[in-house]
Amino acid sequence: GAGVSQSPSNKVTEKGKDVELRCDPISGHTALYWYRQRLGQGLEFLIYFQGNSAPDKSGLPSDRFSAERTGESVSTLTIQRTQQEDSAVYLCASSPAPGLGYGYTFGSGTRLTVV
Amino acid sequence: QQPVQSPQAVILREGEDAVINCSSSKALYSVHWYRQKHGEAPVFLMILLKGGEQKGHDKISASFNEKKQQSSLYLTASQLSYSGTYFCGTEHAGNMLTFGGGTRLMVKP
Numbered sequence: 568g569a570g571v572s573q574s575p576s577n578k579v580t581e582k583g584k585d586v587e588l589r590c591d592p593i594s595g596h597t598a599l600y601w602y603r604q605r606l607g608q609g610l611e612f613l614i615y616f617q618g619n620s621a622p623d624k625s626g627l628p629s630d631r632f633s634a635e636r637t638g639e640s641v642s643t644l645t646i647q648r649t650q651q652e653d654s655a656v657y658l659c660a661s662s663p664a665p666g667l668g669y670g671y672t673f674g675s676g677t678r679l680t681v682v
Numbered sequence: 683q684q685p686v687q688s689p690q691a692v693i694l695r696e697g698e699d700a701v702i703n704c705s706s707s708k709a710l711y712s713v714h715w716y717r718q719k720h721g722e723a724p725v726f727l728m729i730l731l732k733g734g735e736q737k738g739h740d741k742i743s744a745s746f747n748e749k750k751q752q753s754s755l756y757l758t759a760s761q762l763s764y765s766g767t768y769f770c771g772t773e774h775a776g777n778m779l780t781f782g783g784g785t786r787l788m789v790k791p
Binding site for chain 2: 668
């Protein structure tokens with residue numbers, strides 16, 4: 568596609584439920600990133616996929632968070648047993664390749680509200 | 683470790699200039715700059731690779747001092763459209779970006 572697509576754009580869930588967020592990167596972009604942005608805050612790194620390499624999961628805040636990526640395409644971020652502090656905008660970004668001077672293209676994000 | 687941005691916020695009149703700074707405690711491979719408007723996704727502005735280069739387009743430019751592990755974003759003759767939050771992202775050894783806390787810029791008529 569022309570840009571990074573994320574779905575759903577908004578998600579309201581009850582505390583304790585699981586949620587799944589989806590990201591479709593730009594075709595041909597080997598690198599895919601998930602970030603979290605709380606209201607009025609900066610971007611917090613969660614996880615990074617590069618090609619077929621093992622993902623960098625160093626930013627995942629707890630074992631309730633997990634993510635998968637199918638080859639070099641779609642990625643899903645799953646949050647189990649959601650808590651109120653999980654409320655945030657979850658941003659996905661992709662780039663052609665890391666370390667070669669390319670910027671990231673961000674999706675519009677999924678606004679998650681845990682009630 | 684998260685880079686430090688300064689100032690945290692700045693208010694300008696149209697036509698005025700501004701400088702936003704980004705400092706890291708770790709050696710940098712590259713620095714990215716992004717602008718985010720309220721309710722929208724961050725948009726890539728430019729990237730500076732190690733080597734101390736300076737880049738720019740239109741009236742927005744940036745410099746990268748590798749030795750000091752700092753980058754600065756220069757906005758000259760600011761326009762209303764420059765309003766938003768500016769983030770620097772630092773890259774270490776070709777991995778993911780770590781973003782600063784952001785600088786909120788408001789340009790008034």
